[in-house]
């Protein structure tokens with residue numbers, strides 16, 4: 031995972047509780063907008079994912095406000111603008127595999143969410 | 148070959164279609180009417196809002212074919228058989244090699260003195276209906292002369308126009324041709340129960356000036372009837388004038404004599420449809436006409452195209468009919484009167500439920516010869532198939548019409564029993580085999596089958612049977628008909644609704660655990676959220692619900708292309724005080740929002756970022772505004788006209804009613820958005836007939852229209868019930884909305900839902916008005932719960948700190964989204980284009996850049 035690369039710096043963004051289960055928030059890290067999602071289902075309890083907030087298909091910074099779920103094996107978020115799906119693990123756009131966005135590492139330490147970017 | 152076709156009615160047009168794009172054929176079509184072929188069978192739907200275009204039978208581009216020359220408004224005036232030419236009323240002479248007369252018929256008007264007075268009509272063309280509509284608007288009473296099939300249809304139209312309606316019939320009973328005495332009696336009672344007065348054995352002798360109304364009709368028995376409008380529907384007469392004048396044979400009572408190939412005495416001239424007399428008979432239905440058209444097409448094609456099959460023959464046609472008149476089922480099959488020698492009859496009457504059923508069988512009881520069904524014609528399809536296919540009847544045929552102990556009738560014969568050759572759609576001559584082949588080739592919906600086989604596209608009577616064949620065949624092929632919502636739930640929306648309601652399920656985790664799999668997705672989550680809201684009406688932004696909402700519902704605002712949001716306060720009925728207008732202006736100014744009057748009679752404020760929404764709404768709520776639910780699949784607006792309070796034509800207080808309706812249903816979540824309108828009179832300034840629910844004031848109350856919309860596929864709403872008092876109106880709307888919410892598919896607006904309801908509007912009327920499913924009270928109670936538990940979502944949100952925390956652009960910063968950039972245009976903001984964003988430091992003024 032991206033997050034384990036050597037050159038990433040880790041940023042504390044918020045408390046776990048500030049992200050309601052199965053929703054996302056947006057963090058601003060060094061001027062970069064990063065969407066952070068918290069999953070809660072029994073298969074994915076307490077898992078966090080971080081991707082670009084920018085939706086390249088619509089040009090708007092909105093992915094943190096998309097609905098999350100799964101399409102087959104893939105965990106995805108649906109952009110609220112034109113409903114393109116992005117893979118939370120790889121950043122790939124499901125509808126157009128030529129398009130993909132950045133993913134970032136996400137960790138929880140002592141009830142706080144940290145993003146590696 | 149030069150072919151001339153006179154008449155572009157239903158049958159003439161079927162001929163053109165059947166000829167296809169044959170080479171070597173140059174066709175001239177003379178069409179006396181101002182428009183090409185339209186669906187006369189569904190003519191009455193013109194009154195419920197169908198336009199001439201809706202009724203058109205012409206496929207787009209059909210007449211672009213250079214080999215077909217359509218002349219509109221062109222009447223053929225004479226034939227010269229020796230020169231083989233047709234001369235039009237304009238004097239143009241057109242030569243033919245072959246000529247087809249498809250001139251149809253005209254309505255017979257008995258030679259009664261006064262029959263040509265103003266306000267007397269016939270019922271055949273769109274122009275007739277336009278004239279009737281105009282007159283109906285200034286009339287109170289209407290009379291239909293003639294109690295046959297068409298007369299009753301016409302009576303329904305008059306009643307729907309809100310007139311006091313009478314039917315005057317010469318014979319001792321209604322529909323004397325199709326229905327026997329017993330059936331006629333039940334039919335009469337049913338029609339009278341609907342508020343139409345029936346007068347039989349009345350011979351009109353004179354029409355003169357009336358005292359209360361425009362006319363007075365005098366009858367031979369000395370009685371009289373006053374009326375404003377008269378429609379003659381006393382039978383049809385073939386239009387054989389061209390044939391008569393050129394010595395083609397015509398029958399003693401009219402009709403152009405034809406043989407089995409529909410040729411007249413002149414082998415180069417054919418006659419088809421209602422103008423043709425075959426074996427001494429005129430066929431006043433469209434199916435036999437279509438069959439004639441196919442026969443002639445095959446004859447012509449075999450002459451011009453060496454590869455065409457042999458010519459077909461016309462061998463008579465079945466005249467069975469099924470109608471639903473004013474919600475009354477009437478059907479007649481074959482030898483309904485039992486005229487066959489030695490035939491036996493079985494009759495069942497239920498006076499209480501007003502049902503009459505009769506079977507006519509062969510002497511040995513093995514074959515079905517005919518039937519009459521009044522009040523309940525559910526068995527029509529299967530009985531007709533038994534008669535047509537000579538299927539051997541069960542030991543005791545009476546059980547085919549007797550209700551079983553639980554009140555339902557079991558015909559005992561599924562579509563499986565039908566032979567492959569069985570004709571399922573008689574209008575379009577589609578056999579069971581053809582349907583099965585189309586299904587095998589991948590058509591798995593009724594809509595698809597209609598498109599590719601044409602079955603069920605004319606009178607529609609066969610639609611239930613076509614559906615049965617479809618279901619049986621899909622089952623046989625091992626298809627499961629998949630209407631699953633998405634990969635997480637193997638259910639349709641309707642099924643999911645029931646699971647949630649019956650199981651008392653209140654959150655998504657429970658729903659997923661009990662009935663689904665996986666994590667859910669952007670299809671099933673909002674659907675479930677919408678159903679939870681329709682059933683339990685709990686706040687949509689609680690922790691467990693917020694995660695299910697689309698961005699619009701999640702932020703109670705509409706997302707825009709650049710990720711900013713719009714704010715739409717409710718302005719019920721479009722009525723707003725100056726003070727409130729000022730508040731909207733002040734809020735917009737303070738937060739730098741773009742303002743626009745919407746198409747829904749309210750004001751939209753654009754360009755807010757997520758973190759600004761609570762403050763904006765705080766000010767609006769303080770000034771008395773509520774959420775407009777523009778973001779939800781929910782009740783949107785109730786458009787109103789100013790109505791009787793101000794308008795000189797208004798007959799009811801339309802604004803008052805619009806407020807009542809909007810305040811009652813505001814916040815209601817549904818499979819799709821729902822729009823209403825209320826007009827104060829028939830001028831319809833609020834465009835109620837373009838809404839899901841339209842209400843139009845009448846002298847006596849309100850007319851209720853349902854299932855219209857604008858948008859991508861505009862649809863006029865249809866009249867569901869007339870002259871309702873306030874309470875009944877609301878009751879019907881309650882039932883209608885809840886029934887829609889229960890049974891519609893996800894993102895299905897009411898019009899599409901109605902089109903997919905088997906039985907269509909009539910069925911809907913039964914459920915809503917007649918309460919045929921006994922659901923009325925339940926639906927009303929469900930609505931009452933929603934109404935009683937309404938809360939303004941924005942008021943609740945701004946008062947709940949937990950919810951407010953979520954309205955942040957960034958969880959760790961108070962900055963704005965730097966991607967949201969506005970430029971100024973016409974004195975207001977608008978989102979900057981990409982190019983503008985890139986050059987924003989050069990010449991374009993940025994009015995609201997992120998700080």
Ligand code: SRM
Nearest residue numbers: 705713744745746747748749751777856857858859860896
């Ligand atoms: C603001 C408004 C246009 C305007 O400036 O006037 C508008 C704006 C939008 N319309 Fe509309 N519609 C607006 C009146 C209409 C009307 C006219 C009316 O209601 O009288 C229609 C046709 C009537 C109808 O719906 O039958 C209309 C037919 C649509 C449709 C097509 C629906 C259909 O069944 O074909 C959509 C798409 C959809 O809902 O799936 C749509 C969807 C939208 C959305 C929500 C698209 C979206 O998801 O972003 C637009 C955003 C609204 C916003 O951001 O606030 N809008 N839209 C109007 C808001 C009315 C209001 O006060 O609530």
Ligand SMILES: Cc1cc2nc3c(=O)[nH]c(=O)nc-3n(C[C@H](O)[C@H](O)[C@H](O)COP(=O)(O)OP(=O)(O)OC[C@H]3O[C@@H](n4cnc5c(N)ncnc54)[C@H](O)[C@@H]3O)c2cc1C
Nearest residue numbers: 154156157158159179187188222223250251420421432433
């Ligand atoms: C209100 C209504 C309801 C009906 N309901 C049913 C039903 O439920 N089921 C059913 O089976 N049938 C029904 N019918 C009957 C059905 O519409 C007719 O059987 C069918 O339209 C006959 O088609 P046609 O082409 O023979 O005649 P038409 O459709 O009448 O077409 C004849 C055309 O020829 C034109 N024409 C005539 N003379 C000339 C000329 N000299 N030059 C140029 N053009 C000419 C006429 O203007 C007309 O347009 C209904 C009819 C009406 C009016």
Ligand code: SF4
Nearest residue numbers: 788794797827828832
């Ligand atoms: S619909 Fe009638 S009442 Fe309403 S404004 Fe128009 S004319 Fe006036």
Ligand code: FES
Nearest residue numbers: 572574605606607
């Ligand atoms: S029988 Fe009339 S449409 Fe099929």
